[in-house]
Amino acid sequence: LASDDFATTPRVTRRAQARLGVLLVAPLMLLVGVFFLLPLASAVYFSLVDFHGFEADPPFVGLRNFVELAADPSLLPALKNNIVWIIVGTTAPLVLGLFIALLLWNVRRGSTFYRVAFFLPYILPATAIGVVWSWIYDPLRGWLNEGLKLVGAGAFVTGWLGNPDTALTAVLLTAVWTATGFVMIIFLAALRNVDVELIDAATIDGANARQRLRYVILPQIMPVFLMVTTITLIGGFSVFDIVFVMTGGGPAGATEVLGTYAYRNAFQLNRMSYGTALALVIALLAVPFTIGLNRLQRRMSLYRTGA
Amino acid sequence: MRTPSGRSRKRLALGGKHVLLIGLSLVTLFPIVLALSSALKTRADVRSNPFGLFSSFSLESITRAWTLGNFGEYTINTFVLAVPSTIIVVVLSVMGGYAFARLPFRGRTVLYYLVIVGLLVPFFTYMIPLYFQLQGMALLDTLPGVILVMASTGLAFGTVFMRAFFSELPPELDQAARIDGASEWQIFLRVMVPLVSSGAGALAVFTFLQNWNNLLVPLLYLPGGNWRPLTLGLYLFAGGRSIDIGPLAAGTLITILPVIVLFVVLQRQVTQGILSGAVKG
Numbered sequence: 001l002a003s004d005d006f007a008t009t010p011r012v013t014r015r016a017q018a019r020l021g022v023l024l025v026a027p028l029m030l031l032v033g034v035f036f037l038l039p040l041a042s043a044v045y046f047s048l049v050d051f052h053g054f055e056a057d058p059p060f061v062g063l064r065n066f067v068e069l070a071a072d073p074s075l076l077p078a079l080k081n082n083i084v085w086i087i088v089g090t091t092a093p094l095v096l097g098l099f100i101a102l103l104l105w106n107v108r109r110g111s112t113f114y115r116v117a118f119f120l121p122y123i124l125p126a127t128a129i130g131v132v133w134s135w136i137y138d139p140l141r142g143w144l145n146e147g148l149k150l151v152g153a154g155a156f157v158t159g160w161l162g163n164p165d166t167a168l169t170a171v172l173l174t175a176v177w178t179a180t181g182f183v184m185i186i187f188l189a190a191l192r193n194v195d196v197e198l199i200d201a202a203t204i205d206g207a208n209a210r211q212r213l214r215y216v217i218l219p220q221i222m223p224v225f226l227m228v229t230t231i232t233l234i235g236g237f238s239v240f241d242i243v244f245v246m247t248g249g250g251p252a253g254a255t256e257v258l259g260t261y262a263y264r265n266a267f268q269l270n271r272m273s274y275g276t277a278l279a280l281v282i283a284l285l286a287v288p289f290t291i292g293l294n295r296l297q298r299r300m301s302l303y304r305t306g307a
Numbered sequence: 308m309r310t311p312s313g314r315s316r317k318r319l320a321l322g323g324k325h326v327l328l329i330g331l332s333l334v335t336l337f338p339i340v341l342a343l344s345s346a347l348k349t350r351a352d353v354r355s356n357p358f359g360l361f362s363s364f365s366l367e368s369i370t371r372a373w374t375l376g377n378f379g380e381y382t383i384n385t386f387v388l389a390v391p392s393t394i395i396v397v398v399l400s401v402m403g404g405y406a407f408a409r410l411p412f413r414g415r416t417v418l419y420y421l422v423i424v425g426l427l428v429p430f431f432t433y434m435i436p437l438y439f440q441l442q443g444m445a446l447l448d449t450l451p452g453v454i455l456v457m458a459s460t461g462l463a464f465g466t467v468f469m470r471a472f473f474s475e476l477p478p479e480l481d482q483a484a485r486i487d488g489a490s491e492w493q494i495f496l497r498v499m500v501p502l503v504s505s506g507a508g509a510l511a512v513f514t515f516l517q518n519w520n521n522l523l524v525p526l527l528y529l530p531g532g533n534w535r536p537l538t539l540g541l542y543l544f545a546g547g548r549s550i551d552i553g554p555l556a557a558g559t560l561i562t563i564l565p566v567i568v569l570f571v572v573l574q575r576q577v578t579q580g581i582l583s584g585a586v587k588g
Contacts, residue, residue: 013485014411020491021410028403028462029418031395035437035459036425042436053439100331103324110325115578116571117332120339123570123577125520127538128563131545131555132338135345141357143341177335182581189582238429241522245542259431266435267527276435283432290427 047277052270065277075278078256081168085175085257086236090229092176097183097228102213104184105191115188119181130245133174137161161247164254171246171255178242179235183228190224191217223296230293237286258282342563345556346372353553368553369560376554378561381540388454388525388536389518395458396465396514397507403462404469404503405495409481419470425463434527441528448531457524461514468580472506473499512573513580519566537562 009017047065051058069075104114121129136143139159148156160170194217202216218225240259243249249260256264258278266275340360345353349365356362373379406412407419437456438447446452476499484494500507522538529535535543541558570577 013491016491017410018412020495021406021412021415024402024406024410024495025412025418028399028422028466031399031455031459032422032425032462035456036428036433036462037421039433039437039440040424040428042440043433046436100328103328103331107321107324107328110328112574114328114332116574117336119578120567120570121335122581123516123520124339124563124566125522125538125541127522127542127545128342128559129338131541131559132342134545135341135552136338143337143358146358177338181335185578186582238431240429240431245522259429262431272435272439276432279429279432279435283428286429287427 043276043280046273047280049273051273053272058273061273065274066281068274069277069281074253074256074261075258077253078258078261081255081257082237082239084168085172085239086233088172089175089179089236089239090232092172093179093183093232094225094229096176096180098187098225100180100184101187101191102217104188115185118184121178122181122185124178126241126245129174129178130242133170133177134161134246137170162251164251167247167251167254171243174246175239175242179232183232186224186228187221190221194220226296227293230289230296234286234289234293237282237289339563339567342556342559345552346560348553350551350553353556357552368557372554372557372561376544376558377535377540378537378558381535381537382561384534385519385536385538387450388457388534389515392454392458392461392518393511393515395454396461397511399458399462400465400469400510401500401503401507403466404471405473405499407466408470408473409476409499410491419466422466423463425460426467430460430523434523438527448529448533450534453525453528453534456528457518457521460521460524461517465510465514468510469503469506472503476502509576509579512569512576516566516569516577 048060048062049058050061050064100118104111104118107114135141137160139145139157139162142160144160145157148154158166160166198220199212199216202212207215238259239257240263243255243257243260244263247255249256249264259282262275262278262282264275265271265278344360346368347361347364347366348359348368349363350368350371352359352363352365353368403422407415407422441447441452441456444452446455480498480502481494484498489497519536520538521536522542525534525536525539526542529539537558541562544558545555
């Protein structure tokens with residue numbers, strides 16, 4: 001579209017446009033270059049040497065950091081936690097978010113309040129979320145234990161974040177709490193474009209609520225459904241903030257994920273190169289999913305222009 | 308078939324929906340209510356009666372957190388960090404977004420790809436080398452260093468976001484302005500920028516929230532303890548394993564209150580930013 005357009009513009013104009021274009025992107029490219037591309041390139045360099053944070057000229061070790069990664073016994077549990085995180089942290093918000101969006105769909109009265117209430121957790125800082133949920137999980141004065149006792153489930157009372165058996169579940173539950181609102185708001189926007197007449201027609205044809213969801217609503221919001229799935233999935237690889245704030249990967253590595261493990265290696269064990277190599281691997285792990293997301297989005301924009 | 312009984316059943320279903328929605332939203336809001344309640348109780352009450360919601364009222368925890376806990380200073384620091392980095396993101400994204408959307412120049416596609424790679428790479432991939440780079444540039448532990456890094460983390464999203472707005476404007480617009488004798492610079496500043504101001508506003512709100520919530524950038528690149536923002540202050544305060552829940556709750560409230568107010572007032576802009584982040588991202 002753009003090139004057709006510019007073919008008809010005079011050369012003087014085109015030159016003026018090119019000059020302004022370069023001028024306008026220059027400050028952007030300067031910042032992106034210095035504070036993103038340059039450190040990203042150094043990350044590759046870091047991963048190929050053995051740097052502990054003080055050497056002026058760290059020795060080149062080739063792929064040794066990556067070889068060590070493959071044999072690292074602490075890596076597997078962290079990767080396993082990431083996989084649990086990806087599965088639960090994607091499925092639960094997706095189901096809950098869709099459920100709430102369907103409930104909210106067509107509800108007029110109080111809809112602003114509901115939307116604010118459900119969406120609020122998503123925009124709060126992870127630090128504050130971690131602090132509040134730590135009180136809820138507190139072994140002695142926590143609301144969760146108190147609630148369990150109230151409903152006669154006192155046998156389950158425990159120090160949720162301090163117990164290696166429950167810590168991951170507890171942090172995940174908090175993450176689900178924050179992510180559900182995000183999923184909900186996107187589904188709600190998608191539902192707005194759903195053809196209501198089709199649903200009415202299905203109702204008249206005798207389809208029950210489940211059949212309407214399965215055969216009429218879901219197919220219409222499928223592109224958005226796949227997109228949200230991919231976004232939360234990719235987020236599962238690079239999860240860091242909430243784990244870092246709530247448990248730091250503990251107790252005894254029970255909540256360690258790849259991100260916190262990379263951080264710990266770099267900033268607590270001074271293994272800058274090893275931590276960076278791991279961080280690069282995490283970024284690469286997410287690439288196939290990112291490409292998939294990109295394809296989906298292209299398909300979705302086709303779908304949107306076709307509609 | 309819409310019989311009278313069908314209609315009343317429909318009303319009953321709506322009532323059931325509201326009951327469910329109210330229950331779910333109360334569960335969702337509970338942690339926030341808990342923070343509010345613990346921050347506004349007397350400190351003795353917080354300790355002796357942790358399960359009483361709003362069982363007493365006192366501002367002593369808030370005052371303590373604000374003065375002794377340094378949260379007053381942290382609040383100012385948060386604005387000092389978040390406002391300039393938000394301005395940088397919005398201004399550079401509007402400029403870059405316009406150029407990438409409507410101005411042909413050599414290398415445009417390559418440069419655009421270099422910018423949007425930022426959407427795919429998590430921050431922690433390059434946070435370690437960036438630490439040593441800032442040290443080498445004498446920007447570690449400085450205000451400009453942290454502001455520039457914070458701004459840089461938002462530029463990829465901002466550029467994609469603003470580019471989408473400029474792409475949607477009809478091509479006849481600049482042609483008409485050009486016939487009227489406007490220069491390229493005037494077309495950008497007088498014709499185009501005003502037309503995307505709602506998008507720029509949404510980006511500003513969204514970016515400000517991101518910067519407000521950012522913990523990792525100040526944690527890593529302000530090791531000396533200067534210019535500590537609320538998120539970092541709260542993180543360190545909580546890490547002190549203090550049993551003094553009252554001031555900790557007050558600190559939490561001070562950290563999240565501006566976010567909540569901003570979100571409730573500018574709900575539309577925030578959701579728009581996040582929706583297009585997901586859809587166009």
